[in-house]
Amino acid sequence: MTRSLTLRAAVVSLLFxxxxxxxxxxxxxxxxxxxxxxxxxxKLMGATATQGKSAxxxxxxxxxxxxxxxxxxxxxxxxxxxxxxIQLGWSIARVGLGYLLAVLVAIPLGVMIGMSPLMSKxxxxxxxxxxxISPLAWMPLALYTIKDSGxxxxxxxxxxxxxxxxxxxxxxxxxxxxEWINVARTLEVGTLRRIFTVLLPAAAPTILxxxxxxxxxxxxxxxxxxxxxxxxxxxxxxWNEWNNLSITNVITAILVIGVVGMILDQLLAxxxxxxxxPE
Amino acid sequence: MTQSFISxxxxxxxxxxxxxxxTTVFEDLWLPMERGAFTCIIGHSGCGKTTVLNVLAGLDxxxxxxxxxxxxxxxxxxxxxxxxxxxxxxxxxxxxMGNVAYAVSSRWRRWSRVEVEEHARKFIALVGLSGAERxxxxxxxxxxxxxVGIARALSIxxxxxxxxxxxxxxxxxxxxxxxxxVRRICRETGQTVLMITHDVDEAIYLADRIVLMTNGPQxxxxxxxxxxxxxxxxxxxxHKHPLYYAVRNxxxxxxxxxxxxxxxxxxxxxxxxxxPVVRPGAPEPVVLGGxxxxxxxPGSRVKEA
Numbered sequence: 001m002t003r004s005l006t007l008r009a010a011v012v013s014l015l016f017x018x019x020x021x022x023x024x025x026x027x028x029x030x031x032x033x034x035x036x037x038x039x040x041x042x043k044l045m046g047a048t049a050t051q052g053k054s055a056x057x058x059x060x061x062x063x064x065x066x067x068x069x070x071x072x073x074x075x076x077x078x079x080x081x082x083x084x085x086i087q088l089g090w091s092i093a094r095v096g097l098g099y100l101l102a103v104l105v106a107i108p109l110g111v112m113i114g115m116s117p118l119m120s121k122x123x124x125x126x127x128x129x130x131x132x133i134s135p136l137a138w139m140p141l142a143l144y145t146i147k148d149s150g151x152x153x154x155x156x157x158x159x160x161x162x163x164x165x166x167x168x169x170x171x172x173x174x175x176x177x178x179e180w181i182n183v184a185r186t187l188e189v190g191t192l193r194r195i196f197t198v199l200l201p202a203a204a205p206t207i208l209x210x211x212x213x214x215x216x217x218x219x220x221x222x223x224x225x226x227x228x229x230x231x232x233x234x235x236x237x238x239w240n241e242w243n244n245l246s247i248t249n250v251i252t253a254i255l256v257i258g259v260v261g262m263i264l265d266q267l268l269a270x271x272x273x274x275x276x277x278p279e
Numbered sequence: 280m281t282q283s284f285i286s287x288x289x290x291x292x293x294x295x296x297x298x299x300x301x302t303t304v305f306e307d308l309w310l311p312m313e314r315g316a317f318t319c320i321i322g323h324s325g326c327g328k329t330t331v332l333n334v335l336a337g338l339d340x341x342x343x344x345x346x347x348x349x350x351x352x353x354x355x356x357x358x359x360x361x362x363x364x365x366x367x368x369x370x371x372x373x374x375x376m377g378n379v380a381y382a383v384s385s386r387w388r389r390w391s392r393v394e395v396e397e398h399a400r401k402f403i404a405l406v407g408l409s410g411a412e413r414x415x416x417x418x419x420x421x422x423x424x425x426x427v428g429i430a431r432a433l434s435i436x437x438x439x440x441x442x443x444x445x446x447x448x449x450x451x452x453x454x455x456x457x458x459x460x461v462r463r464i465c466r467e468t469g470q471t472v473l474m475i476t477h478d479v480d481e482a483i484y485l486a487d488r489i490v491l492m493t494n495g496p497q498x499x500x501x502x503x504x505x506x507x508x509x510x511x512x513x514x515x516x517x518h519k520h521p522l523y524y525a526v527r528n529x530x531x532x533x534x535x536x537x538x539x540x541x542x543x544x545x546x547x548x549x550x551x552x553x554x555p556v557v558r559p560g561a562p563e564p565v566v567l568g569g570x571x572x573x574x575x576x577p578g579s580r581v582k583e584a
Contacts, residue, residue: 177368179364179366179368180368180370182336182338182356182362182364182368183364183368183370185337185338185355185356186336186337186338186356186357186358186360186361186362187356187358187381187382187385187386187435188356188357188358188385189385197381198370201370201372202370202372204372275372277371277372277415277417278371278415278417279371279416279417
């Protein structure tokens with residue numbers, strides 16, 4: 001009896017998931033010691049002290065909260081009470097805008113660096129120094145110069161998405177096979193047409209790999225950036241719920257961040273497959 | 280001096296050597312080529328024959344000398360000179376049609392898509408790949424890929440076709456078929472060809488003239504062998520021609536011994552501008568058939584009995 005690997009893997013995945021949820025459930029079941037206290041005082045205390053409930057929410061609590069958010073993702077009841085969908089929308093919009101700006105800068109610049117050994121050598125020290133800077137380190141400078149927290153967050157996304165795309169584009173263009181370039185040369189193809197018909201298609205898989213790394217980093221950074229700038233976004237939501245001591249909401253948000261991150265990564269993975277050519 | 284269609288005039292190639300000075304790959308090469316002629320350059324690896332071809336293609340510049348094509352010194356790559364690369368060099372993200380059409384649309388920029396595809400289809404048919412237009416290079420065998428490379432090069436209707444060991448990566452059977460195709464196409468179209476090879480039999484089958492290059496560094500063109508075999512030679516019996524082994528032995532002797540032993544004194548004695556032309560001959564063998572003499576090869580002279 002042979003079953004497909006995918007099916008067997010899915011079964012094992014489900015088993016792991018069930019084991020994890022069960023362990024979580026058992027660990028947060030409660031049954032801690034309760035202390036007899038004055039009913040008036042008990043009202044001020046949480047369920048942990050009065051009923052011996054675990055301070056950590058269990059899987060059922062999280063599932064319930066998640067279901068509540070999914071049922072009504074777009075409500076807006078004031079500054080600190082917006083639906084999860086709205087918060088995610090803000091984060092995705094910021095990432096999208098910052099990322100798009102980075103694409104517009106990184107790809108043309110990367111093509112130029114990749115085509116010109118002079119530019120490659122001349123710009124290398126700048127890239128090497130700027131690349132390892134944590135994008136959040138730019139935040140104060142951005143806030144000071146831009147004077148707008150929303151745009152500053154977008155700038156931070158821009159700066160963190162830039163480097164992987166720039167470096168990969170330059171590398172991809174510089175390592176396009178000599179013979180393909182020679183084909184274009186013997187056909188007297190002009191520079192611009194050569195870029196679009198030979199260099200970019202040949203380097204596309206490498207460029208898309210850089211773009212995939214960038215979107216991953218951008219999604220990591222947006223949470224931290226929104227915790228700092230506040231107002232809206234999934235990062236702000238996490239921090240706000242921490243201030244509310246709503247661990248259930250924090251765990252729910254963590255889960256949702258993971259799922260969105262995966263979707264973004266898969267979109268880019270699919271795009272990479274679309275431009276990859278077999279040799 | 281009559282002007283040849285293509286003329287290599289005193290080209291040399293030098294590279295800066297480690298520790299100053301320069302390494303000379305080849306030196307002071309002169310070679311005229313007539314319109315419609317099929318010329319092969321043969322020599323060992325490192326004699327710079329690929330560089331000679333790249334200079335003609337305009338992909339490389341000689342350190343000295345010029346190449347003249349149709350009364351014009353070449354400045355760089357041109358659509359007049361098509362290259363068939365050793366590794367086929369097809370663009371793997373394009374289909375067969377895409378690859379050929381890319382060349383056609385580069386040649387005739389104003390043509391519409393329909394015109395380009397129609398022209399490309401003609402050349403895809405010429406190399407026997409009709410029906411494979413929508414395939415990508417990865418789906419083709421090595422021989423089919425090289426056919427696409429040939430179609431792409433011919434489709435721009437170049438003044439000269441430059442081939443850099445085009446069949447060396449193919450298996451013997453495919454190589455034979457492709458040589459037949461190339462010979463047929465070049466004869467039909469009167470294409471001028473320069474081919475680089477190190478396969479003696481290939482050179483003898485295809486070329487009108489075989490240029491022998493000595494070993495590098497400081498390689499020179501030592502000799503031009505005129506192919507004495509009839510133009511209507513066919514693959515299956517070319518080796519039965521009485522002169523076949525005369526030519527073959529001459530070229531092999533050169534490659535085995537003379538390419539190495541060609542001394543500085545020999546180089547000094549060589550008239551670079553008019554390299555000796557050799558036309559290997561042999562005693563005319565005849566076959567006795569009853570009481571009449573039958574030539575052993577159509578075209579070979581029958582001795583009077």
